[in-house]
Amino acid sequence: MKTGIDEQQELFRPIDLEFLNSDGAEIFDIFYKTSSFGSAQYVKFASSHPSHQDKVRRLIEEGENDQEFFIREEDLGKYYGLATKSLRTLISNPQIPFEKKTRKIYDVSKGIMKDFFASNASEKILHSSEEVMEIMEQCLSKNEAGFHSISMITNKDYYTYTHSVNVGLYCMSYGIKTKMGPNDTKDLGLGGMFHDLGKSRVDESIINKDGKLTDEEFEAIKNHSFLGEEILVSMQCYTNNVVRMAGEHHEKFKGNGYPKGLVGEEISPFARICKVMDVYDALTTRRSYKKAMTPFDALTIMGKQMVDEFDHNILGNFVRYMGPDL
Numbered sequence: 564m565k566t567g568i569d570e571q572q573e574l575f576r577p578i579d580l581e582f583l584n585s586d587g588a589e590i591f592d593i594f595y596k597t598s599s600f601g602s603a604q605y606v607k608f609a610s611s612h613p614s615h616q617d618k619v620r621r622l623i624e625e626g627e628n629d630q631e632f633f634i635r636e637e638d639l640g641k642y643y644g645l646a647t648k649s650l651r652t653l654i655s656n657p658q659i660p661f662e663k664k665t666r667k668i669y670d671v672s673k674g675i676m677k678d679f680f681a682s683n684a685s686e687k688i689l690h691s692s693e694e695v696m697e698i699m700e701q702c703l704s705k706n707e708a709g710f711h712s713i714s715m716i717t718n719k720d721y722y723t724y725t726h727s728v729n730v731g732l733y734c735m736s737y738g739i740k741t742k743m744g745p746n747d748t749k750d751l752g753l754g755g756m757f758h759d760l761g762k763s764r765v766d767e768s769i770i771n772k773d774g775k776l777t778d779e780e781f782e783a784i785k786n787h788s789f790l791g792e793e794i795l796v797s798m799q800c801y802t803n804n805v806v807r808m809a810g811e812h813h814e815k816f817k818g819n820g821y822p823k824g825l826v827g828e829e830i831s832p833f834a835r836i837c838k839v840m841d842v843y844d845a846l847t848t849r850r851s852y853k854k855a856m857t858p859f860d861a862l863t864i865m866g867k868q869m870v871d872e873f874d875h876n877i878l879g880n881f882v883r884y885m886g887p888d889l
Contacts, residue, residue: 575605575633576678579670582646591638595630605633636685639678643691646671650698661706662716668699669716669728676724676756680763686798689757696731696752703739704748710736710885714847719855721848723762723770729848731756733840734808737877740884751833753801754808758837761791761809773852788813788822807831812838817871835874839881842869858885 575594583593594605609618634642650671654664672695679688703713713732718725734755738748762770765787769780776784792810795801811834814820816827830838846861856864862882865873 574636576636576639576642576681577631578634578642579646579674580632581667582642582649582671590641591634594633594635596633608632636678636682639682639685640687640691643671643675643688643695646674647691647694647698650695654698654702661702661712664702665699665712666716668695668702669732671695672699672728672731672756673718673725676727677722679760680724686794689760689798690800692756693749693753696735696756697749699732700735700739700745700748700752703736710740710881714858717844717848719848721845721850723759726844726848727756727759729844730758730837730840733844734836737836737840737881737884741880747804747833750802750804751808751836754805754833755837755840757791757795757801757805758808758812758841759787759791760794761787761789763794764790773850785813785821804831804833808834808837810834812841814838815872816874820872830874832874832877836877839865839873839877842872843881 575596578593590611592607592611593609595608597604597606650668653659653667672692675688675692675695679685682688706712710733713736717729717732731752732755735748735752738751743751762784765783769776769783772780788810792806795806795809808831810822811825811830814823814825814830814834815838816830816835818824818826842865843861846856846864847858849855862885865878866882870878
């Protein structure tokens with residue numbers, strides 16, 4: 564008789580079967596979810612023991628499977644190691660369409676950020692993101708994709724984790740289109756993806772609140788810029804460009820931004836790029852209390868009502884490159 568593990572759901576995370584090893588040699592236990600008397604229960608489907616691997620191998624060979632599988636939260640780092648290995652194989656296959664490649668890379672990036680925000684800000688999860696963004700840069704550069712292509716794969720509903728990935732991809736695309744070097748382009752992608760990390764340390768009820776924030780709540784949310792910078796500095800593995808994108812993406816080019824009230828070129832050029840992408844994605848994604856704007860309407864507002872917030876050269880470049888794969 565199978566026995567389930569009756570633990571809190573947040574201790575388990577769903578996985579994509581496509582990223583399991585084809586030889587079945589997994590390095591973590593795999594579970595499926597059932598319900599017992601109204602509460603979630605996780606039943607072990609297979610372990611890392613060799614005697615269990617035939618089950619995993621058959622599962623992969625069958626392909627289509629409606630059953631959702633999970634791993635323990637503590638095994639996410641191992642899982643994303645397999646995912647990045649699988650992505651490298653994927654992008655090297657010329658038979659696979661560009662759209663499918665970018666979608667898969669996007670989904671892995673989204674999973675990393677979702678797990679980060681859901682896992683008590685476990686910083687070890689973020690280490691997988693650097694390799695994923697490097698893979699995305701290779702894919703986008705090779706195919707010379709434009710902002711229009713990126714907007715076709717991004718999630719249109721606003722969540723902190725999807726917004727983070729969207730901004731990362733827009734930033735990376737900007738770096739590629741403006742012929743920035745590969746290291747700077749990777750920094751742009753990572754910094755965009757990490758720009759809102761500080762929100763992991765802000766009360767979730769404030770982050771997810773529908774409608775207008777109170778003055779007190781707004782002060783709490785403003786602190787995420789400083790907190791994000793603090794997280795990245797503490798990790799001691801990211802460049803100053805990435806760190807400053809987290810800390811300065813709410814500064815305004817003509818001043819009166821936060822947290823430091825920087826003006827013009829006092830703001831990191833990487834943060835100025837992030838500012839444009841951050842606002843654009845926020846305007847063009849749906850929230851429970853507002854509809855998504857069209858790209859045209861968003862750019863019109865940014866170029867007229869919000870123009871003093873942006874570096875004009877960066878905004879102008881972005882507008883020029885927003886056409887279908889220009």
